[in-house]
Amino acid sequence: MAYQFTRQEPCYDHILFVLALDRDKMKERILIGTEQQIRFRLDGNKDNDVIYDITRPLGRFLIDFEYDKEKNWNIYGLAPLRDALHTNRWKQPALEQTAGDFLAKKYLTGDPVRMYATFRIWNEYLVTREYRDRNTACDRFIEKIQILTQAFQTENVMNFNSDTGKPERFHTGSLYFRNTPAEITRLELWFPDNRRRTECVAAYSSFYPLITYYLNRLNDWGLCFRQCKVCGKYFLAKSQRYELCSDKCRKAQALQNKREFDERARENNYDLLYKNECQNWRNKINKSQKTANFPIERLEEMKNAFDLFKKEALQRKKAVKAGATSPTEFTDWLYQQNNIILKLSKI
Secondary structure, three states, X not given: OOOXXXXXXXXXXXXXXXXXXXXXXXXXXXXXXXXXXXXXHXXXXXXXXOOEEEEEEOOHHHHOOOOOOOOHHHHHHHHHHHHHHHOOOOOHHHHHHHHHHHHHXXXXXXXXXXXXXXXXXXXXXXHHOOOOOHHHHHHHHHHHHHHHHHHHHOOOOOOEOOOOOOEOOOOOOOHHHHHOOHHHHOOEEEOOOOOOOXXXXXXXXXOHHHXXXXXXXXXXXXXXXXXXXXXXXXXXXXXXXXXXXXXXXXXXXXXXXXXXXXXXXXXXXXXXXXXXXXXHHHHHHHHHHHOOOOOHHHHHHHHHHHHHHHHHHHHHHHHHHOOOOOHHHHHHHHHHHHHHHHHHHOO
């Protein structure tokens, strides 16, 4: 659903962020909207409007969760709006434009976490503008939104054991939970019913309860995080034997395997030809040794030529492996060397 970060009538509804995890299908579903809108959508009413509804691979919520190391959400998203609430109407448009551009860019990523945060920030700002006591209202606005965006300061919400890939349980004894009021850390649980088979959780004030719920569920299910050997992205798997994250990467790996197989086959082919040619030289030298009245000087010349052949052949093989020359050039050279031993073996 498109959203414009401009002055408009604020939304006074209680907009929720709802998460549903499906272990069997290895999918997560995220919906943004009012409780009534989302419940209708979960019951199968696709015509019912919600702000956002997406189903994607399990684990993307944690894997894609933003780490705001430079605190850009505060600098470009919140600070200009705070200043706009404390300044005159002539300066407000420029400040709103700065924040609106930053929030719009985050919203257009299509990531539901960023979309929810940007919508809440801008909508809360529009609501705050309507209060007569701007100072008090601004303090409430900043306090409420900072609680929501605080999770972006967490360096890695995808917390898992590096050896096993198993997600670690989120410890509620952390600094965040010790310093945050209990009502903010609550998570609303929607149990399955006759029409909706999947358990859902709804959050409003903070993303931390969702992170806690997600990590604990993954831990209970015994799933593990894996890093794709092709694209390098993280994904959730049912065991550690999984190494590829998608059909696209599986096709790419199959193509790479075929290339490596063909390369080994080419290498084995020219190596086999070299060994056969060496045996051909040995056979001719042995035959000449057994031939009566074969010139001794010629026999010594054959042995010296064989040593030179082997020395140069090994150098050419190394060049093929290094990619400096092609296997075809090497095999052509081998066939040419056969003329040398044939000429020397004639009486």
